[in-house]
Amino acid sequence: MAEPAPTEANPTRAYVIHPDLGHARIQRREPERALAEAVALAHALPGIEMVGEEVARLREPNPGSLFGKGKLAEIGERLEAAEVELVLIDGPVTPVQQRNLEDRWKVKLLDRTGLILEIFADRARTREGVLQVELAALSYQRTRLVRAWTHLERQRGGLGFVGGPGETQIEADRRAIDEQMTRLRRQLQRVVRTRSLHRAARARVPYPIVALVGYTNAGKSTLFNRLTGAEVMAKDMLFATLDPTMRAIRLPDAGGGSSGRKIILSDTVGFISDLPTELVAAFRATLEEVLEADLILHVRDISHPETEEQAADVADILENLGVAEDVELIEVWNKIDSLSGETRAALRRTDARTEGVQAVSALSGEGLQDLTAAIEAHLTRALDEARIHDTVILPFTDGRRRAWLHDAGVVEREETTEDGLRLHLSWTERQKSAFASLGAKSEDS
Missing domain, CATH: 3.40.50.11060 (GTPase HflX, N-terminal domain)
Structure with a gap:
């Protein structure tokens, strides 16, 4: 029982x-x-x-x-x-x-x-997350098979008249695990194909991706909720978030209004030292948004006594995931509300004179206006440096693609010709690829 x-x-x-x-x-x-x-x-x-x-x-x-x-x-x-x-x-x-x-x-x-x-296993909620955990657990369980049984005699296959001796109990259990892992991989492939379709649909949205990464319990979900107005589970607990969550938000403009750049913000699973190798492999798919990000926000619990060691662990995992060194990154020193007033003020002075560092409290909101301004500045610099100039001609009736280009903010000027609308563009390769997926044609200027 x-x-x-x-x-x-x-x-x-x-x-x-x-x-x-x-x-x-x-x-x-x-x-x-x-x-x-x-x-x-x-x-x-x-x-x-x-x-x-x-x-x-x-x-x-x-x-x-x-x-x-x-x-x-x-x-x-x-x-x-x-x-x-x-x-x-x-x-x-x-x-x-x-x-x-x-x-x-x-x-x-x-x-x-x-x-x-x-x-x-207790926290995974999405179908992909559940499958990945089951696959990782089976991989781990397979290594746990030891000769702990008393019934290690050979089991004879069939009637026992044909073929050699059967298999040991360990071999039978290992084979059963292998078969189950094969079934899970097939199911996971179907789920991943569905995710790739969703990702392709997102790619047609010409907004940069900003990914939150950091050590578990650094406050990523609290920051995500504060910036997006979402209600992702955020608790003072390790691995409160497992499944990736994405939201489209508009950054404040220079005057604090709501007419700034639109971005996609992604919350990810927290990292931890000595993360099981089975899970690093299994959860690579859930970290795809990090690999595709235009900007990474490395959220650190700056009040933790081992914040430097945690940051080093995160850097190691990002390197193992293959995150390119040229991807823009901002260190977000979170939880300054847990520090004394003097220490908090010193950190705020440090971030003011240090490129790529922002001291904030996701809980109280302190420093978030400076953070969003820094996100805008980093994206502007990264995307502007990578811009290319093109010309696109659209039929007069193609209002959908024209609206897409204007919504992306890539149109420098527009002319009316006998053949249609000629739009002179300044855009990134990502935006160009997204536009191409809509079926439009472009000609290099």
Whole structure:
């Protein structure tokens, strides 16, 4: 009989352990702060009651059980006393180590990858997000297959008279997982094709894309909601946002009015250190807007004690995603409302004299007017530098394409000829490609 799922009324008692290798540690973070992040990750799971946490210092990881005999017994006593049901190890745990630890401590155990997968599985909402999580989970589960069964004798295929011996239970389970992963990939391909159609439709909208990226819980969704008036889930919780959200907004003009440039703003999943490789691959599609962005807003929680380390993790992931170095980027130093007045004022002075930095509070709205002005300035510079000059001739009856060009703000002048309207344009390659998808013809000036 299956165990009941944890609920708020029946929570699972959990304990978090951060293994620290001391001099061998290559992570950017101090172990106590890494533990704090792991605890925050645990709190992001529903139905969890935290009953303890600790940094476990190790000289060398034991290949069979991660911890040595003394440490195993010491931790085991604490787990038994606290009646722990789930242990979360903030780091990689091999399948053999996981099996041995669960047997020794009589608990369920998740490593960092398993924990993040559980959170993603709980939060994914779109069809693509759900499929990607399932695919990543199966990939992870496949690596967890170890010889833990007592029924490892060969299963004979058919009647057993033809062919060799059958397959072990592990091989059968691995084959079942492979078949399920193949089915999921087929479903995902269909969903991705649908997304590509939506993306092609968006491409015909001649507005630049501005993508929000940043470490998880940096305040991206709060900033997105403040700028767009949307109601995307924004909580003080890791991975509050998983599925990408896009909105078209109009930036304020120089006088603070509502007649500025129109852009598409994209909110994305938060990054985190040591993001499971399965999820980096699985969620690449949800980060397509970042790869296609004209401008990236790197949102940082500037009040966090390890904001520099978090920024470095984000930079690493952007590089791994293949984001071009020439893409314009603004660092948005968010959550200045959490700082003292003196520190906040100093940061505002720094952003005033530093190119590509804006200090803001998405919660209170402080600094957002300067941020939108900086977005406009960056886009103007980037797009104007990339503009090309063309001439397009449209029939007099082609009001739709003419309106598209004027709405995009690319028409320098317009002339009436015997053949139709001749429009002299200054536009980007993106706008030219979007216009070409409408079926119009252009001739180079």
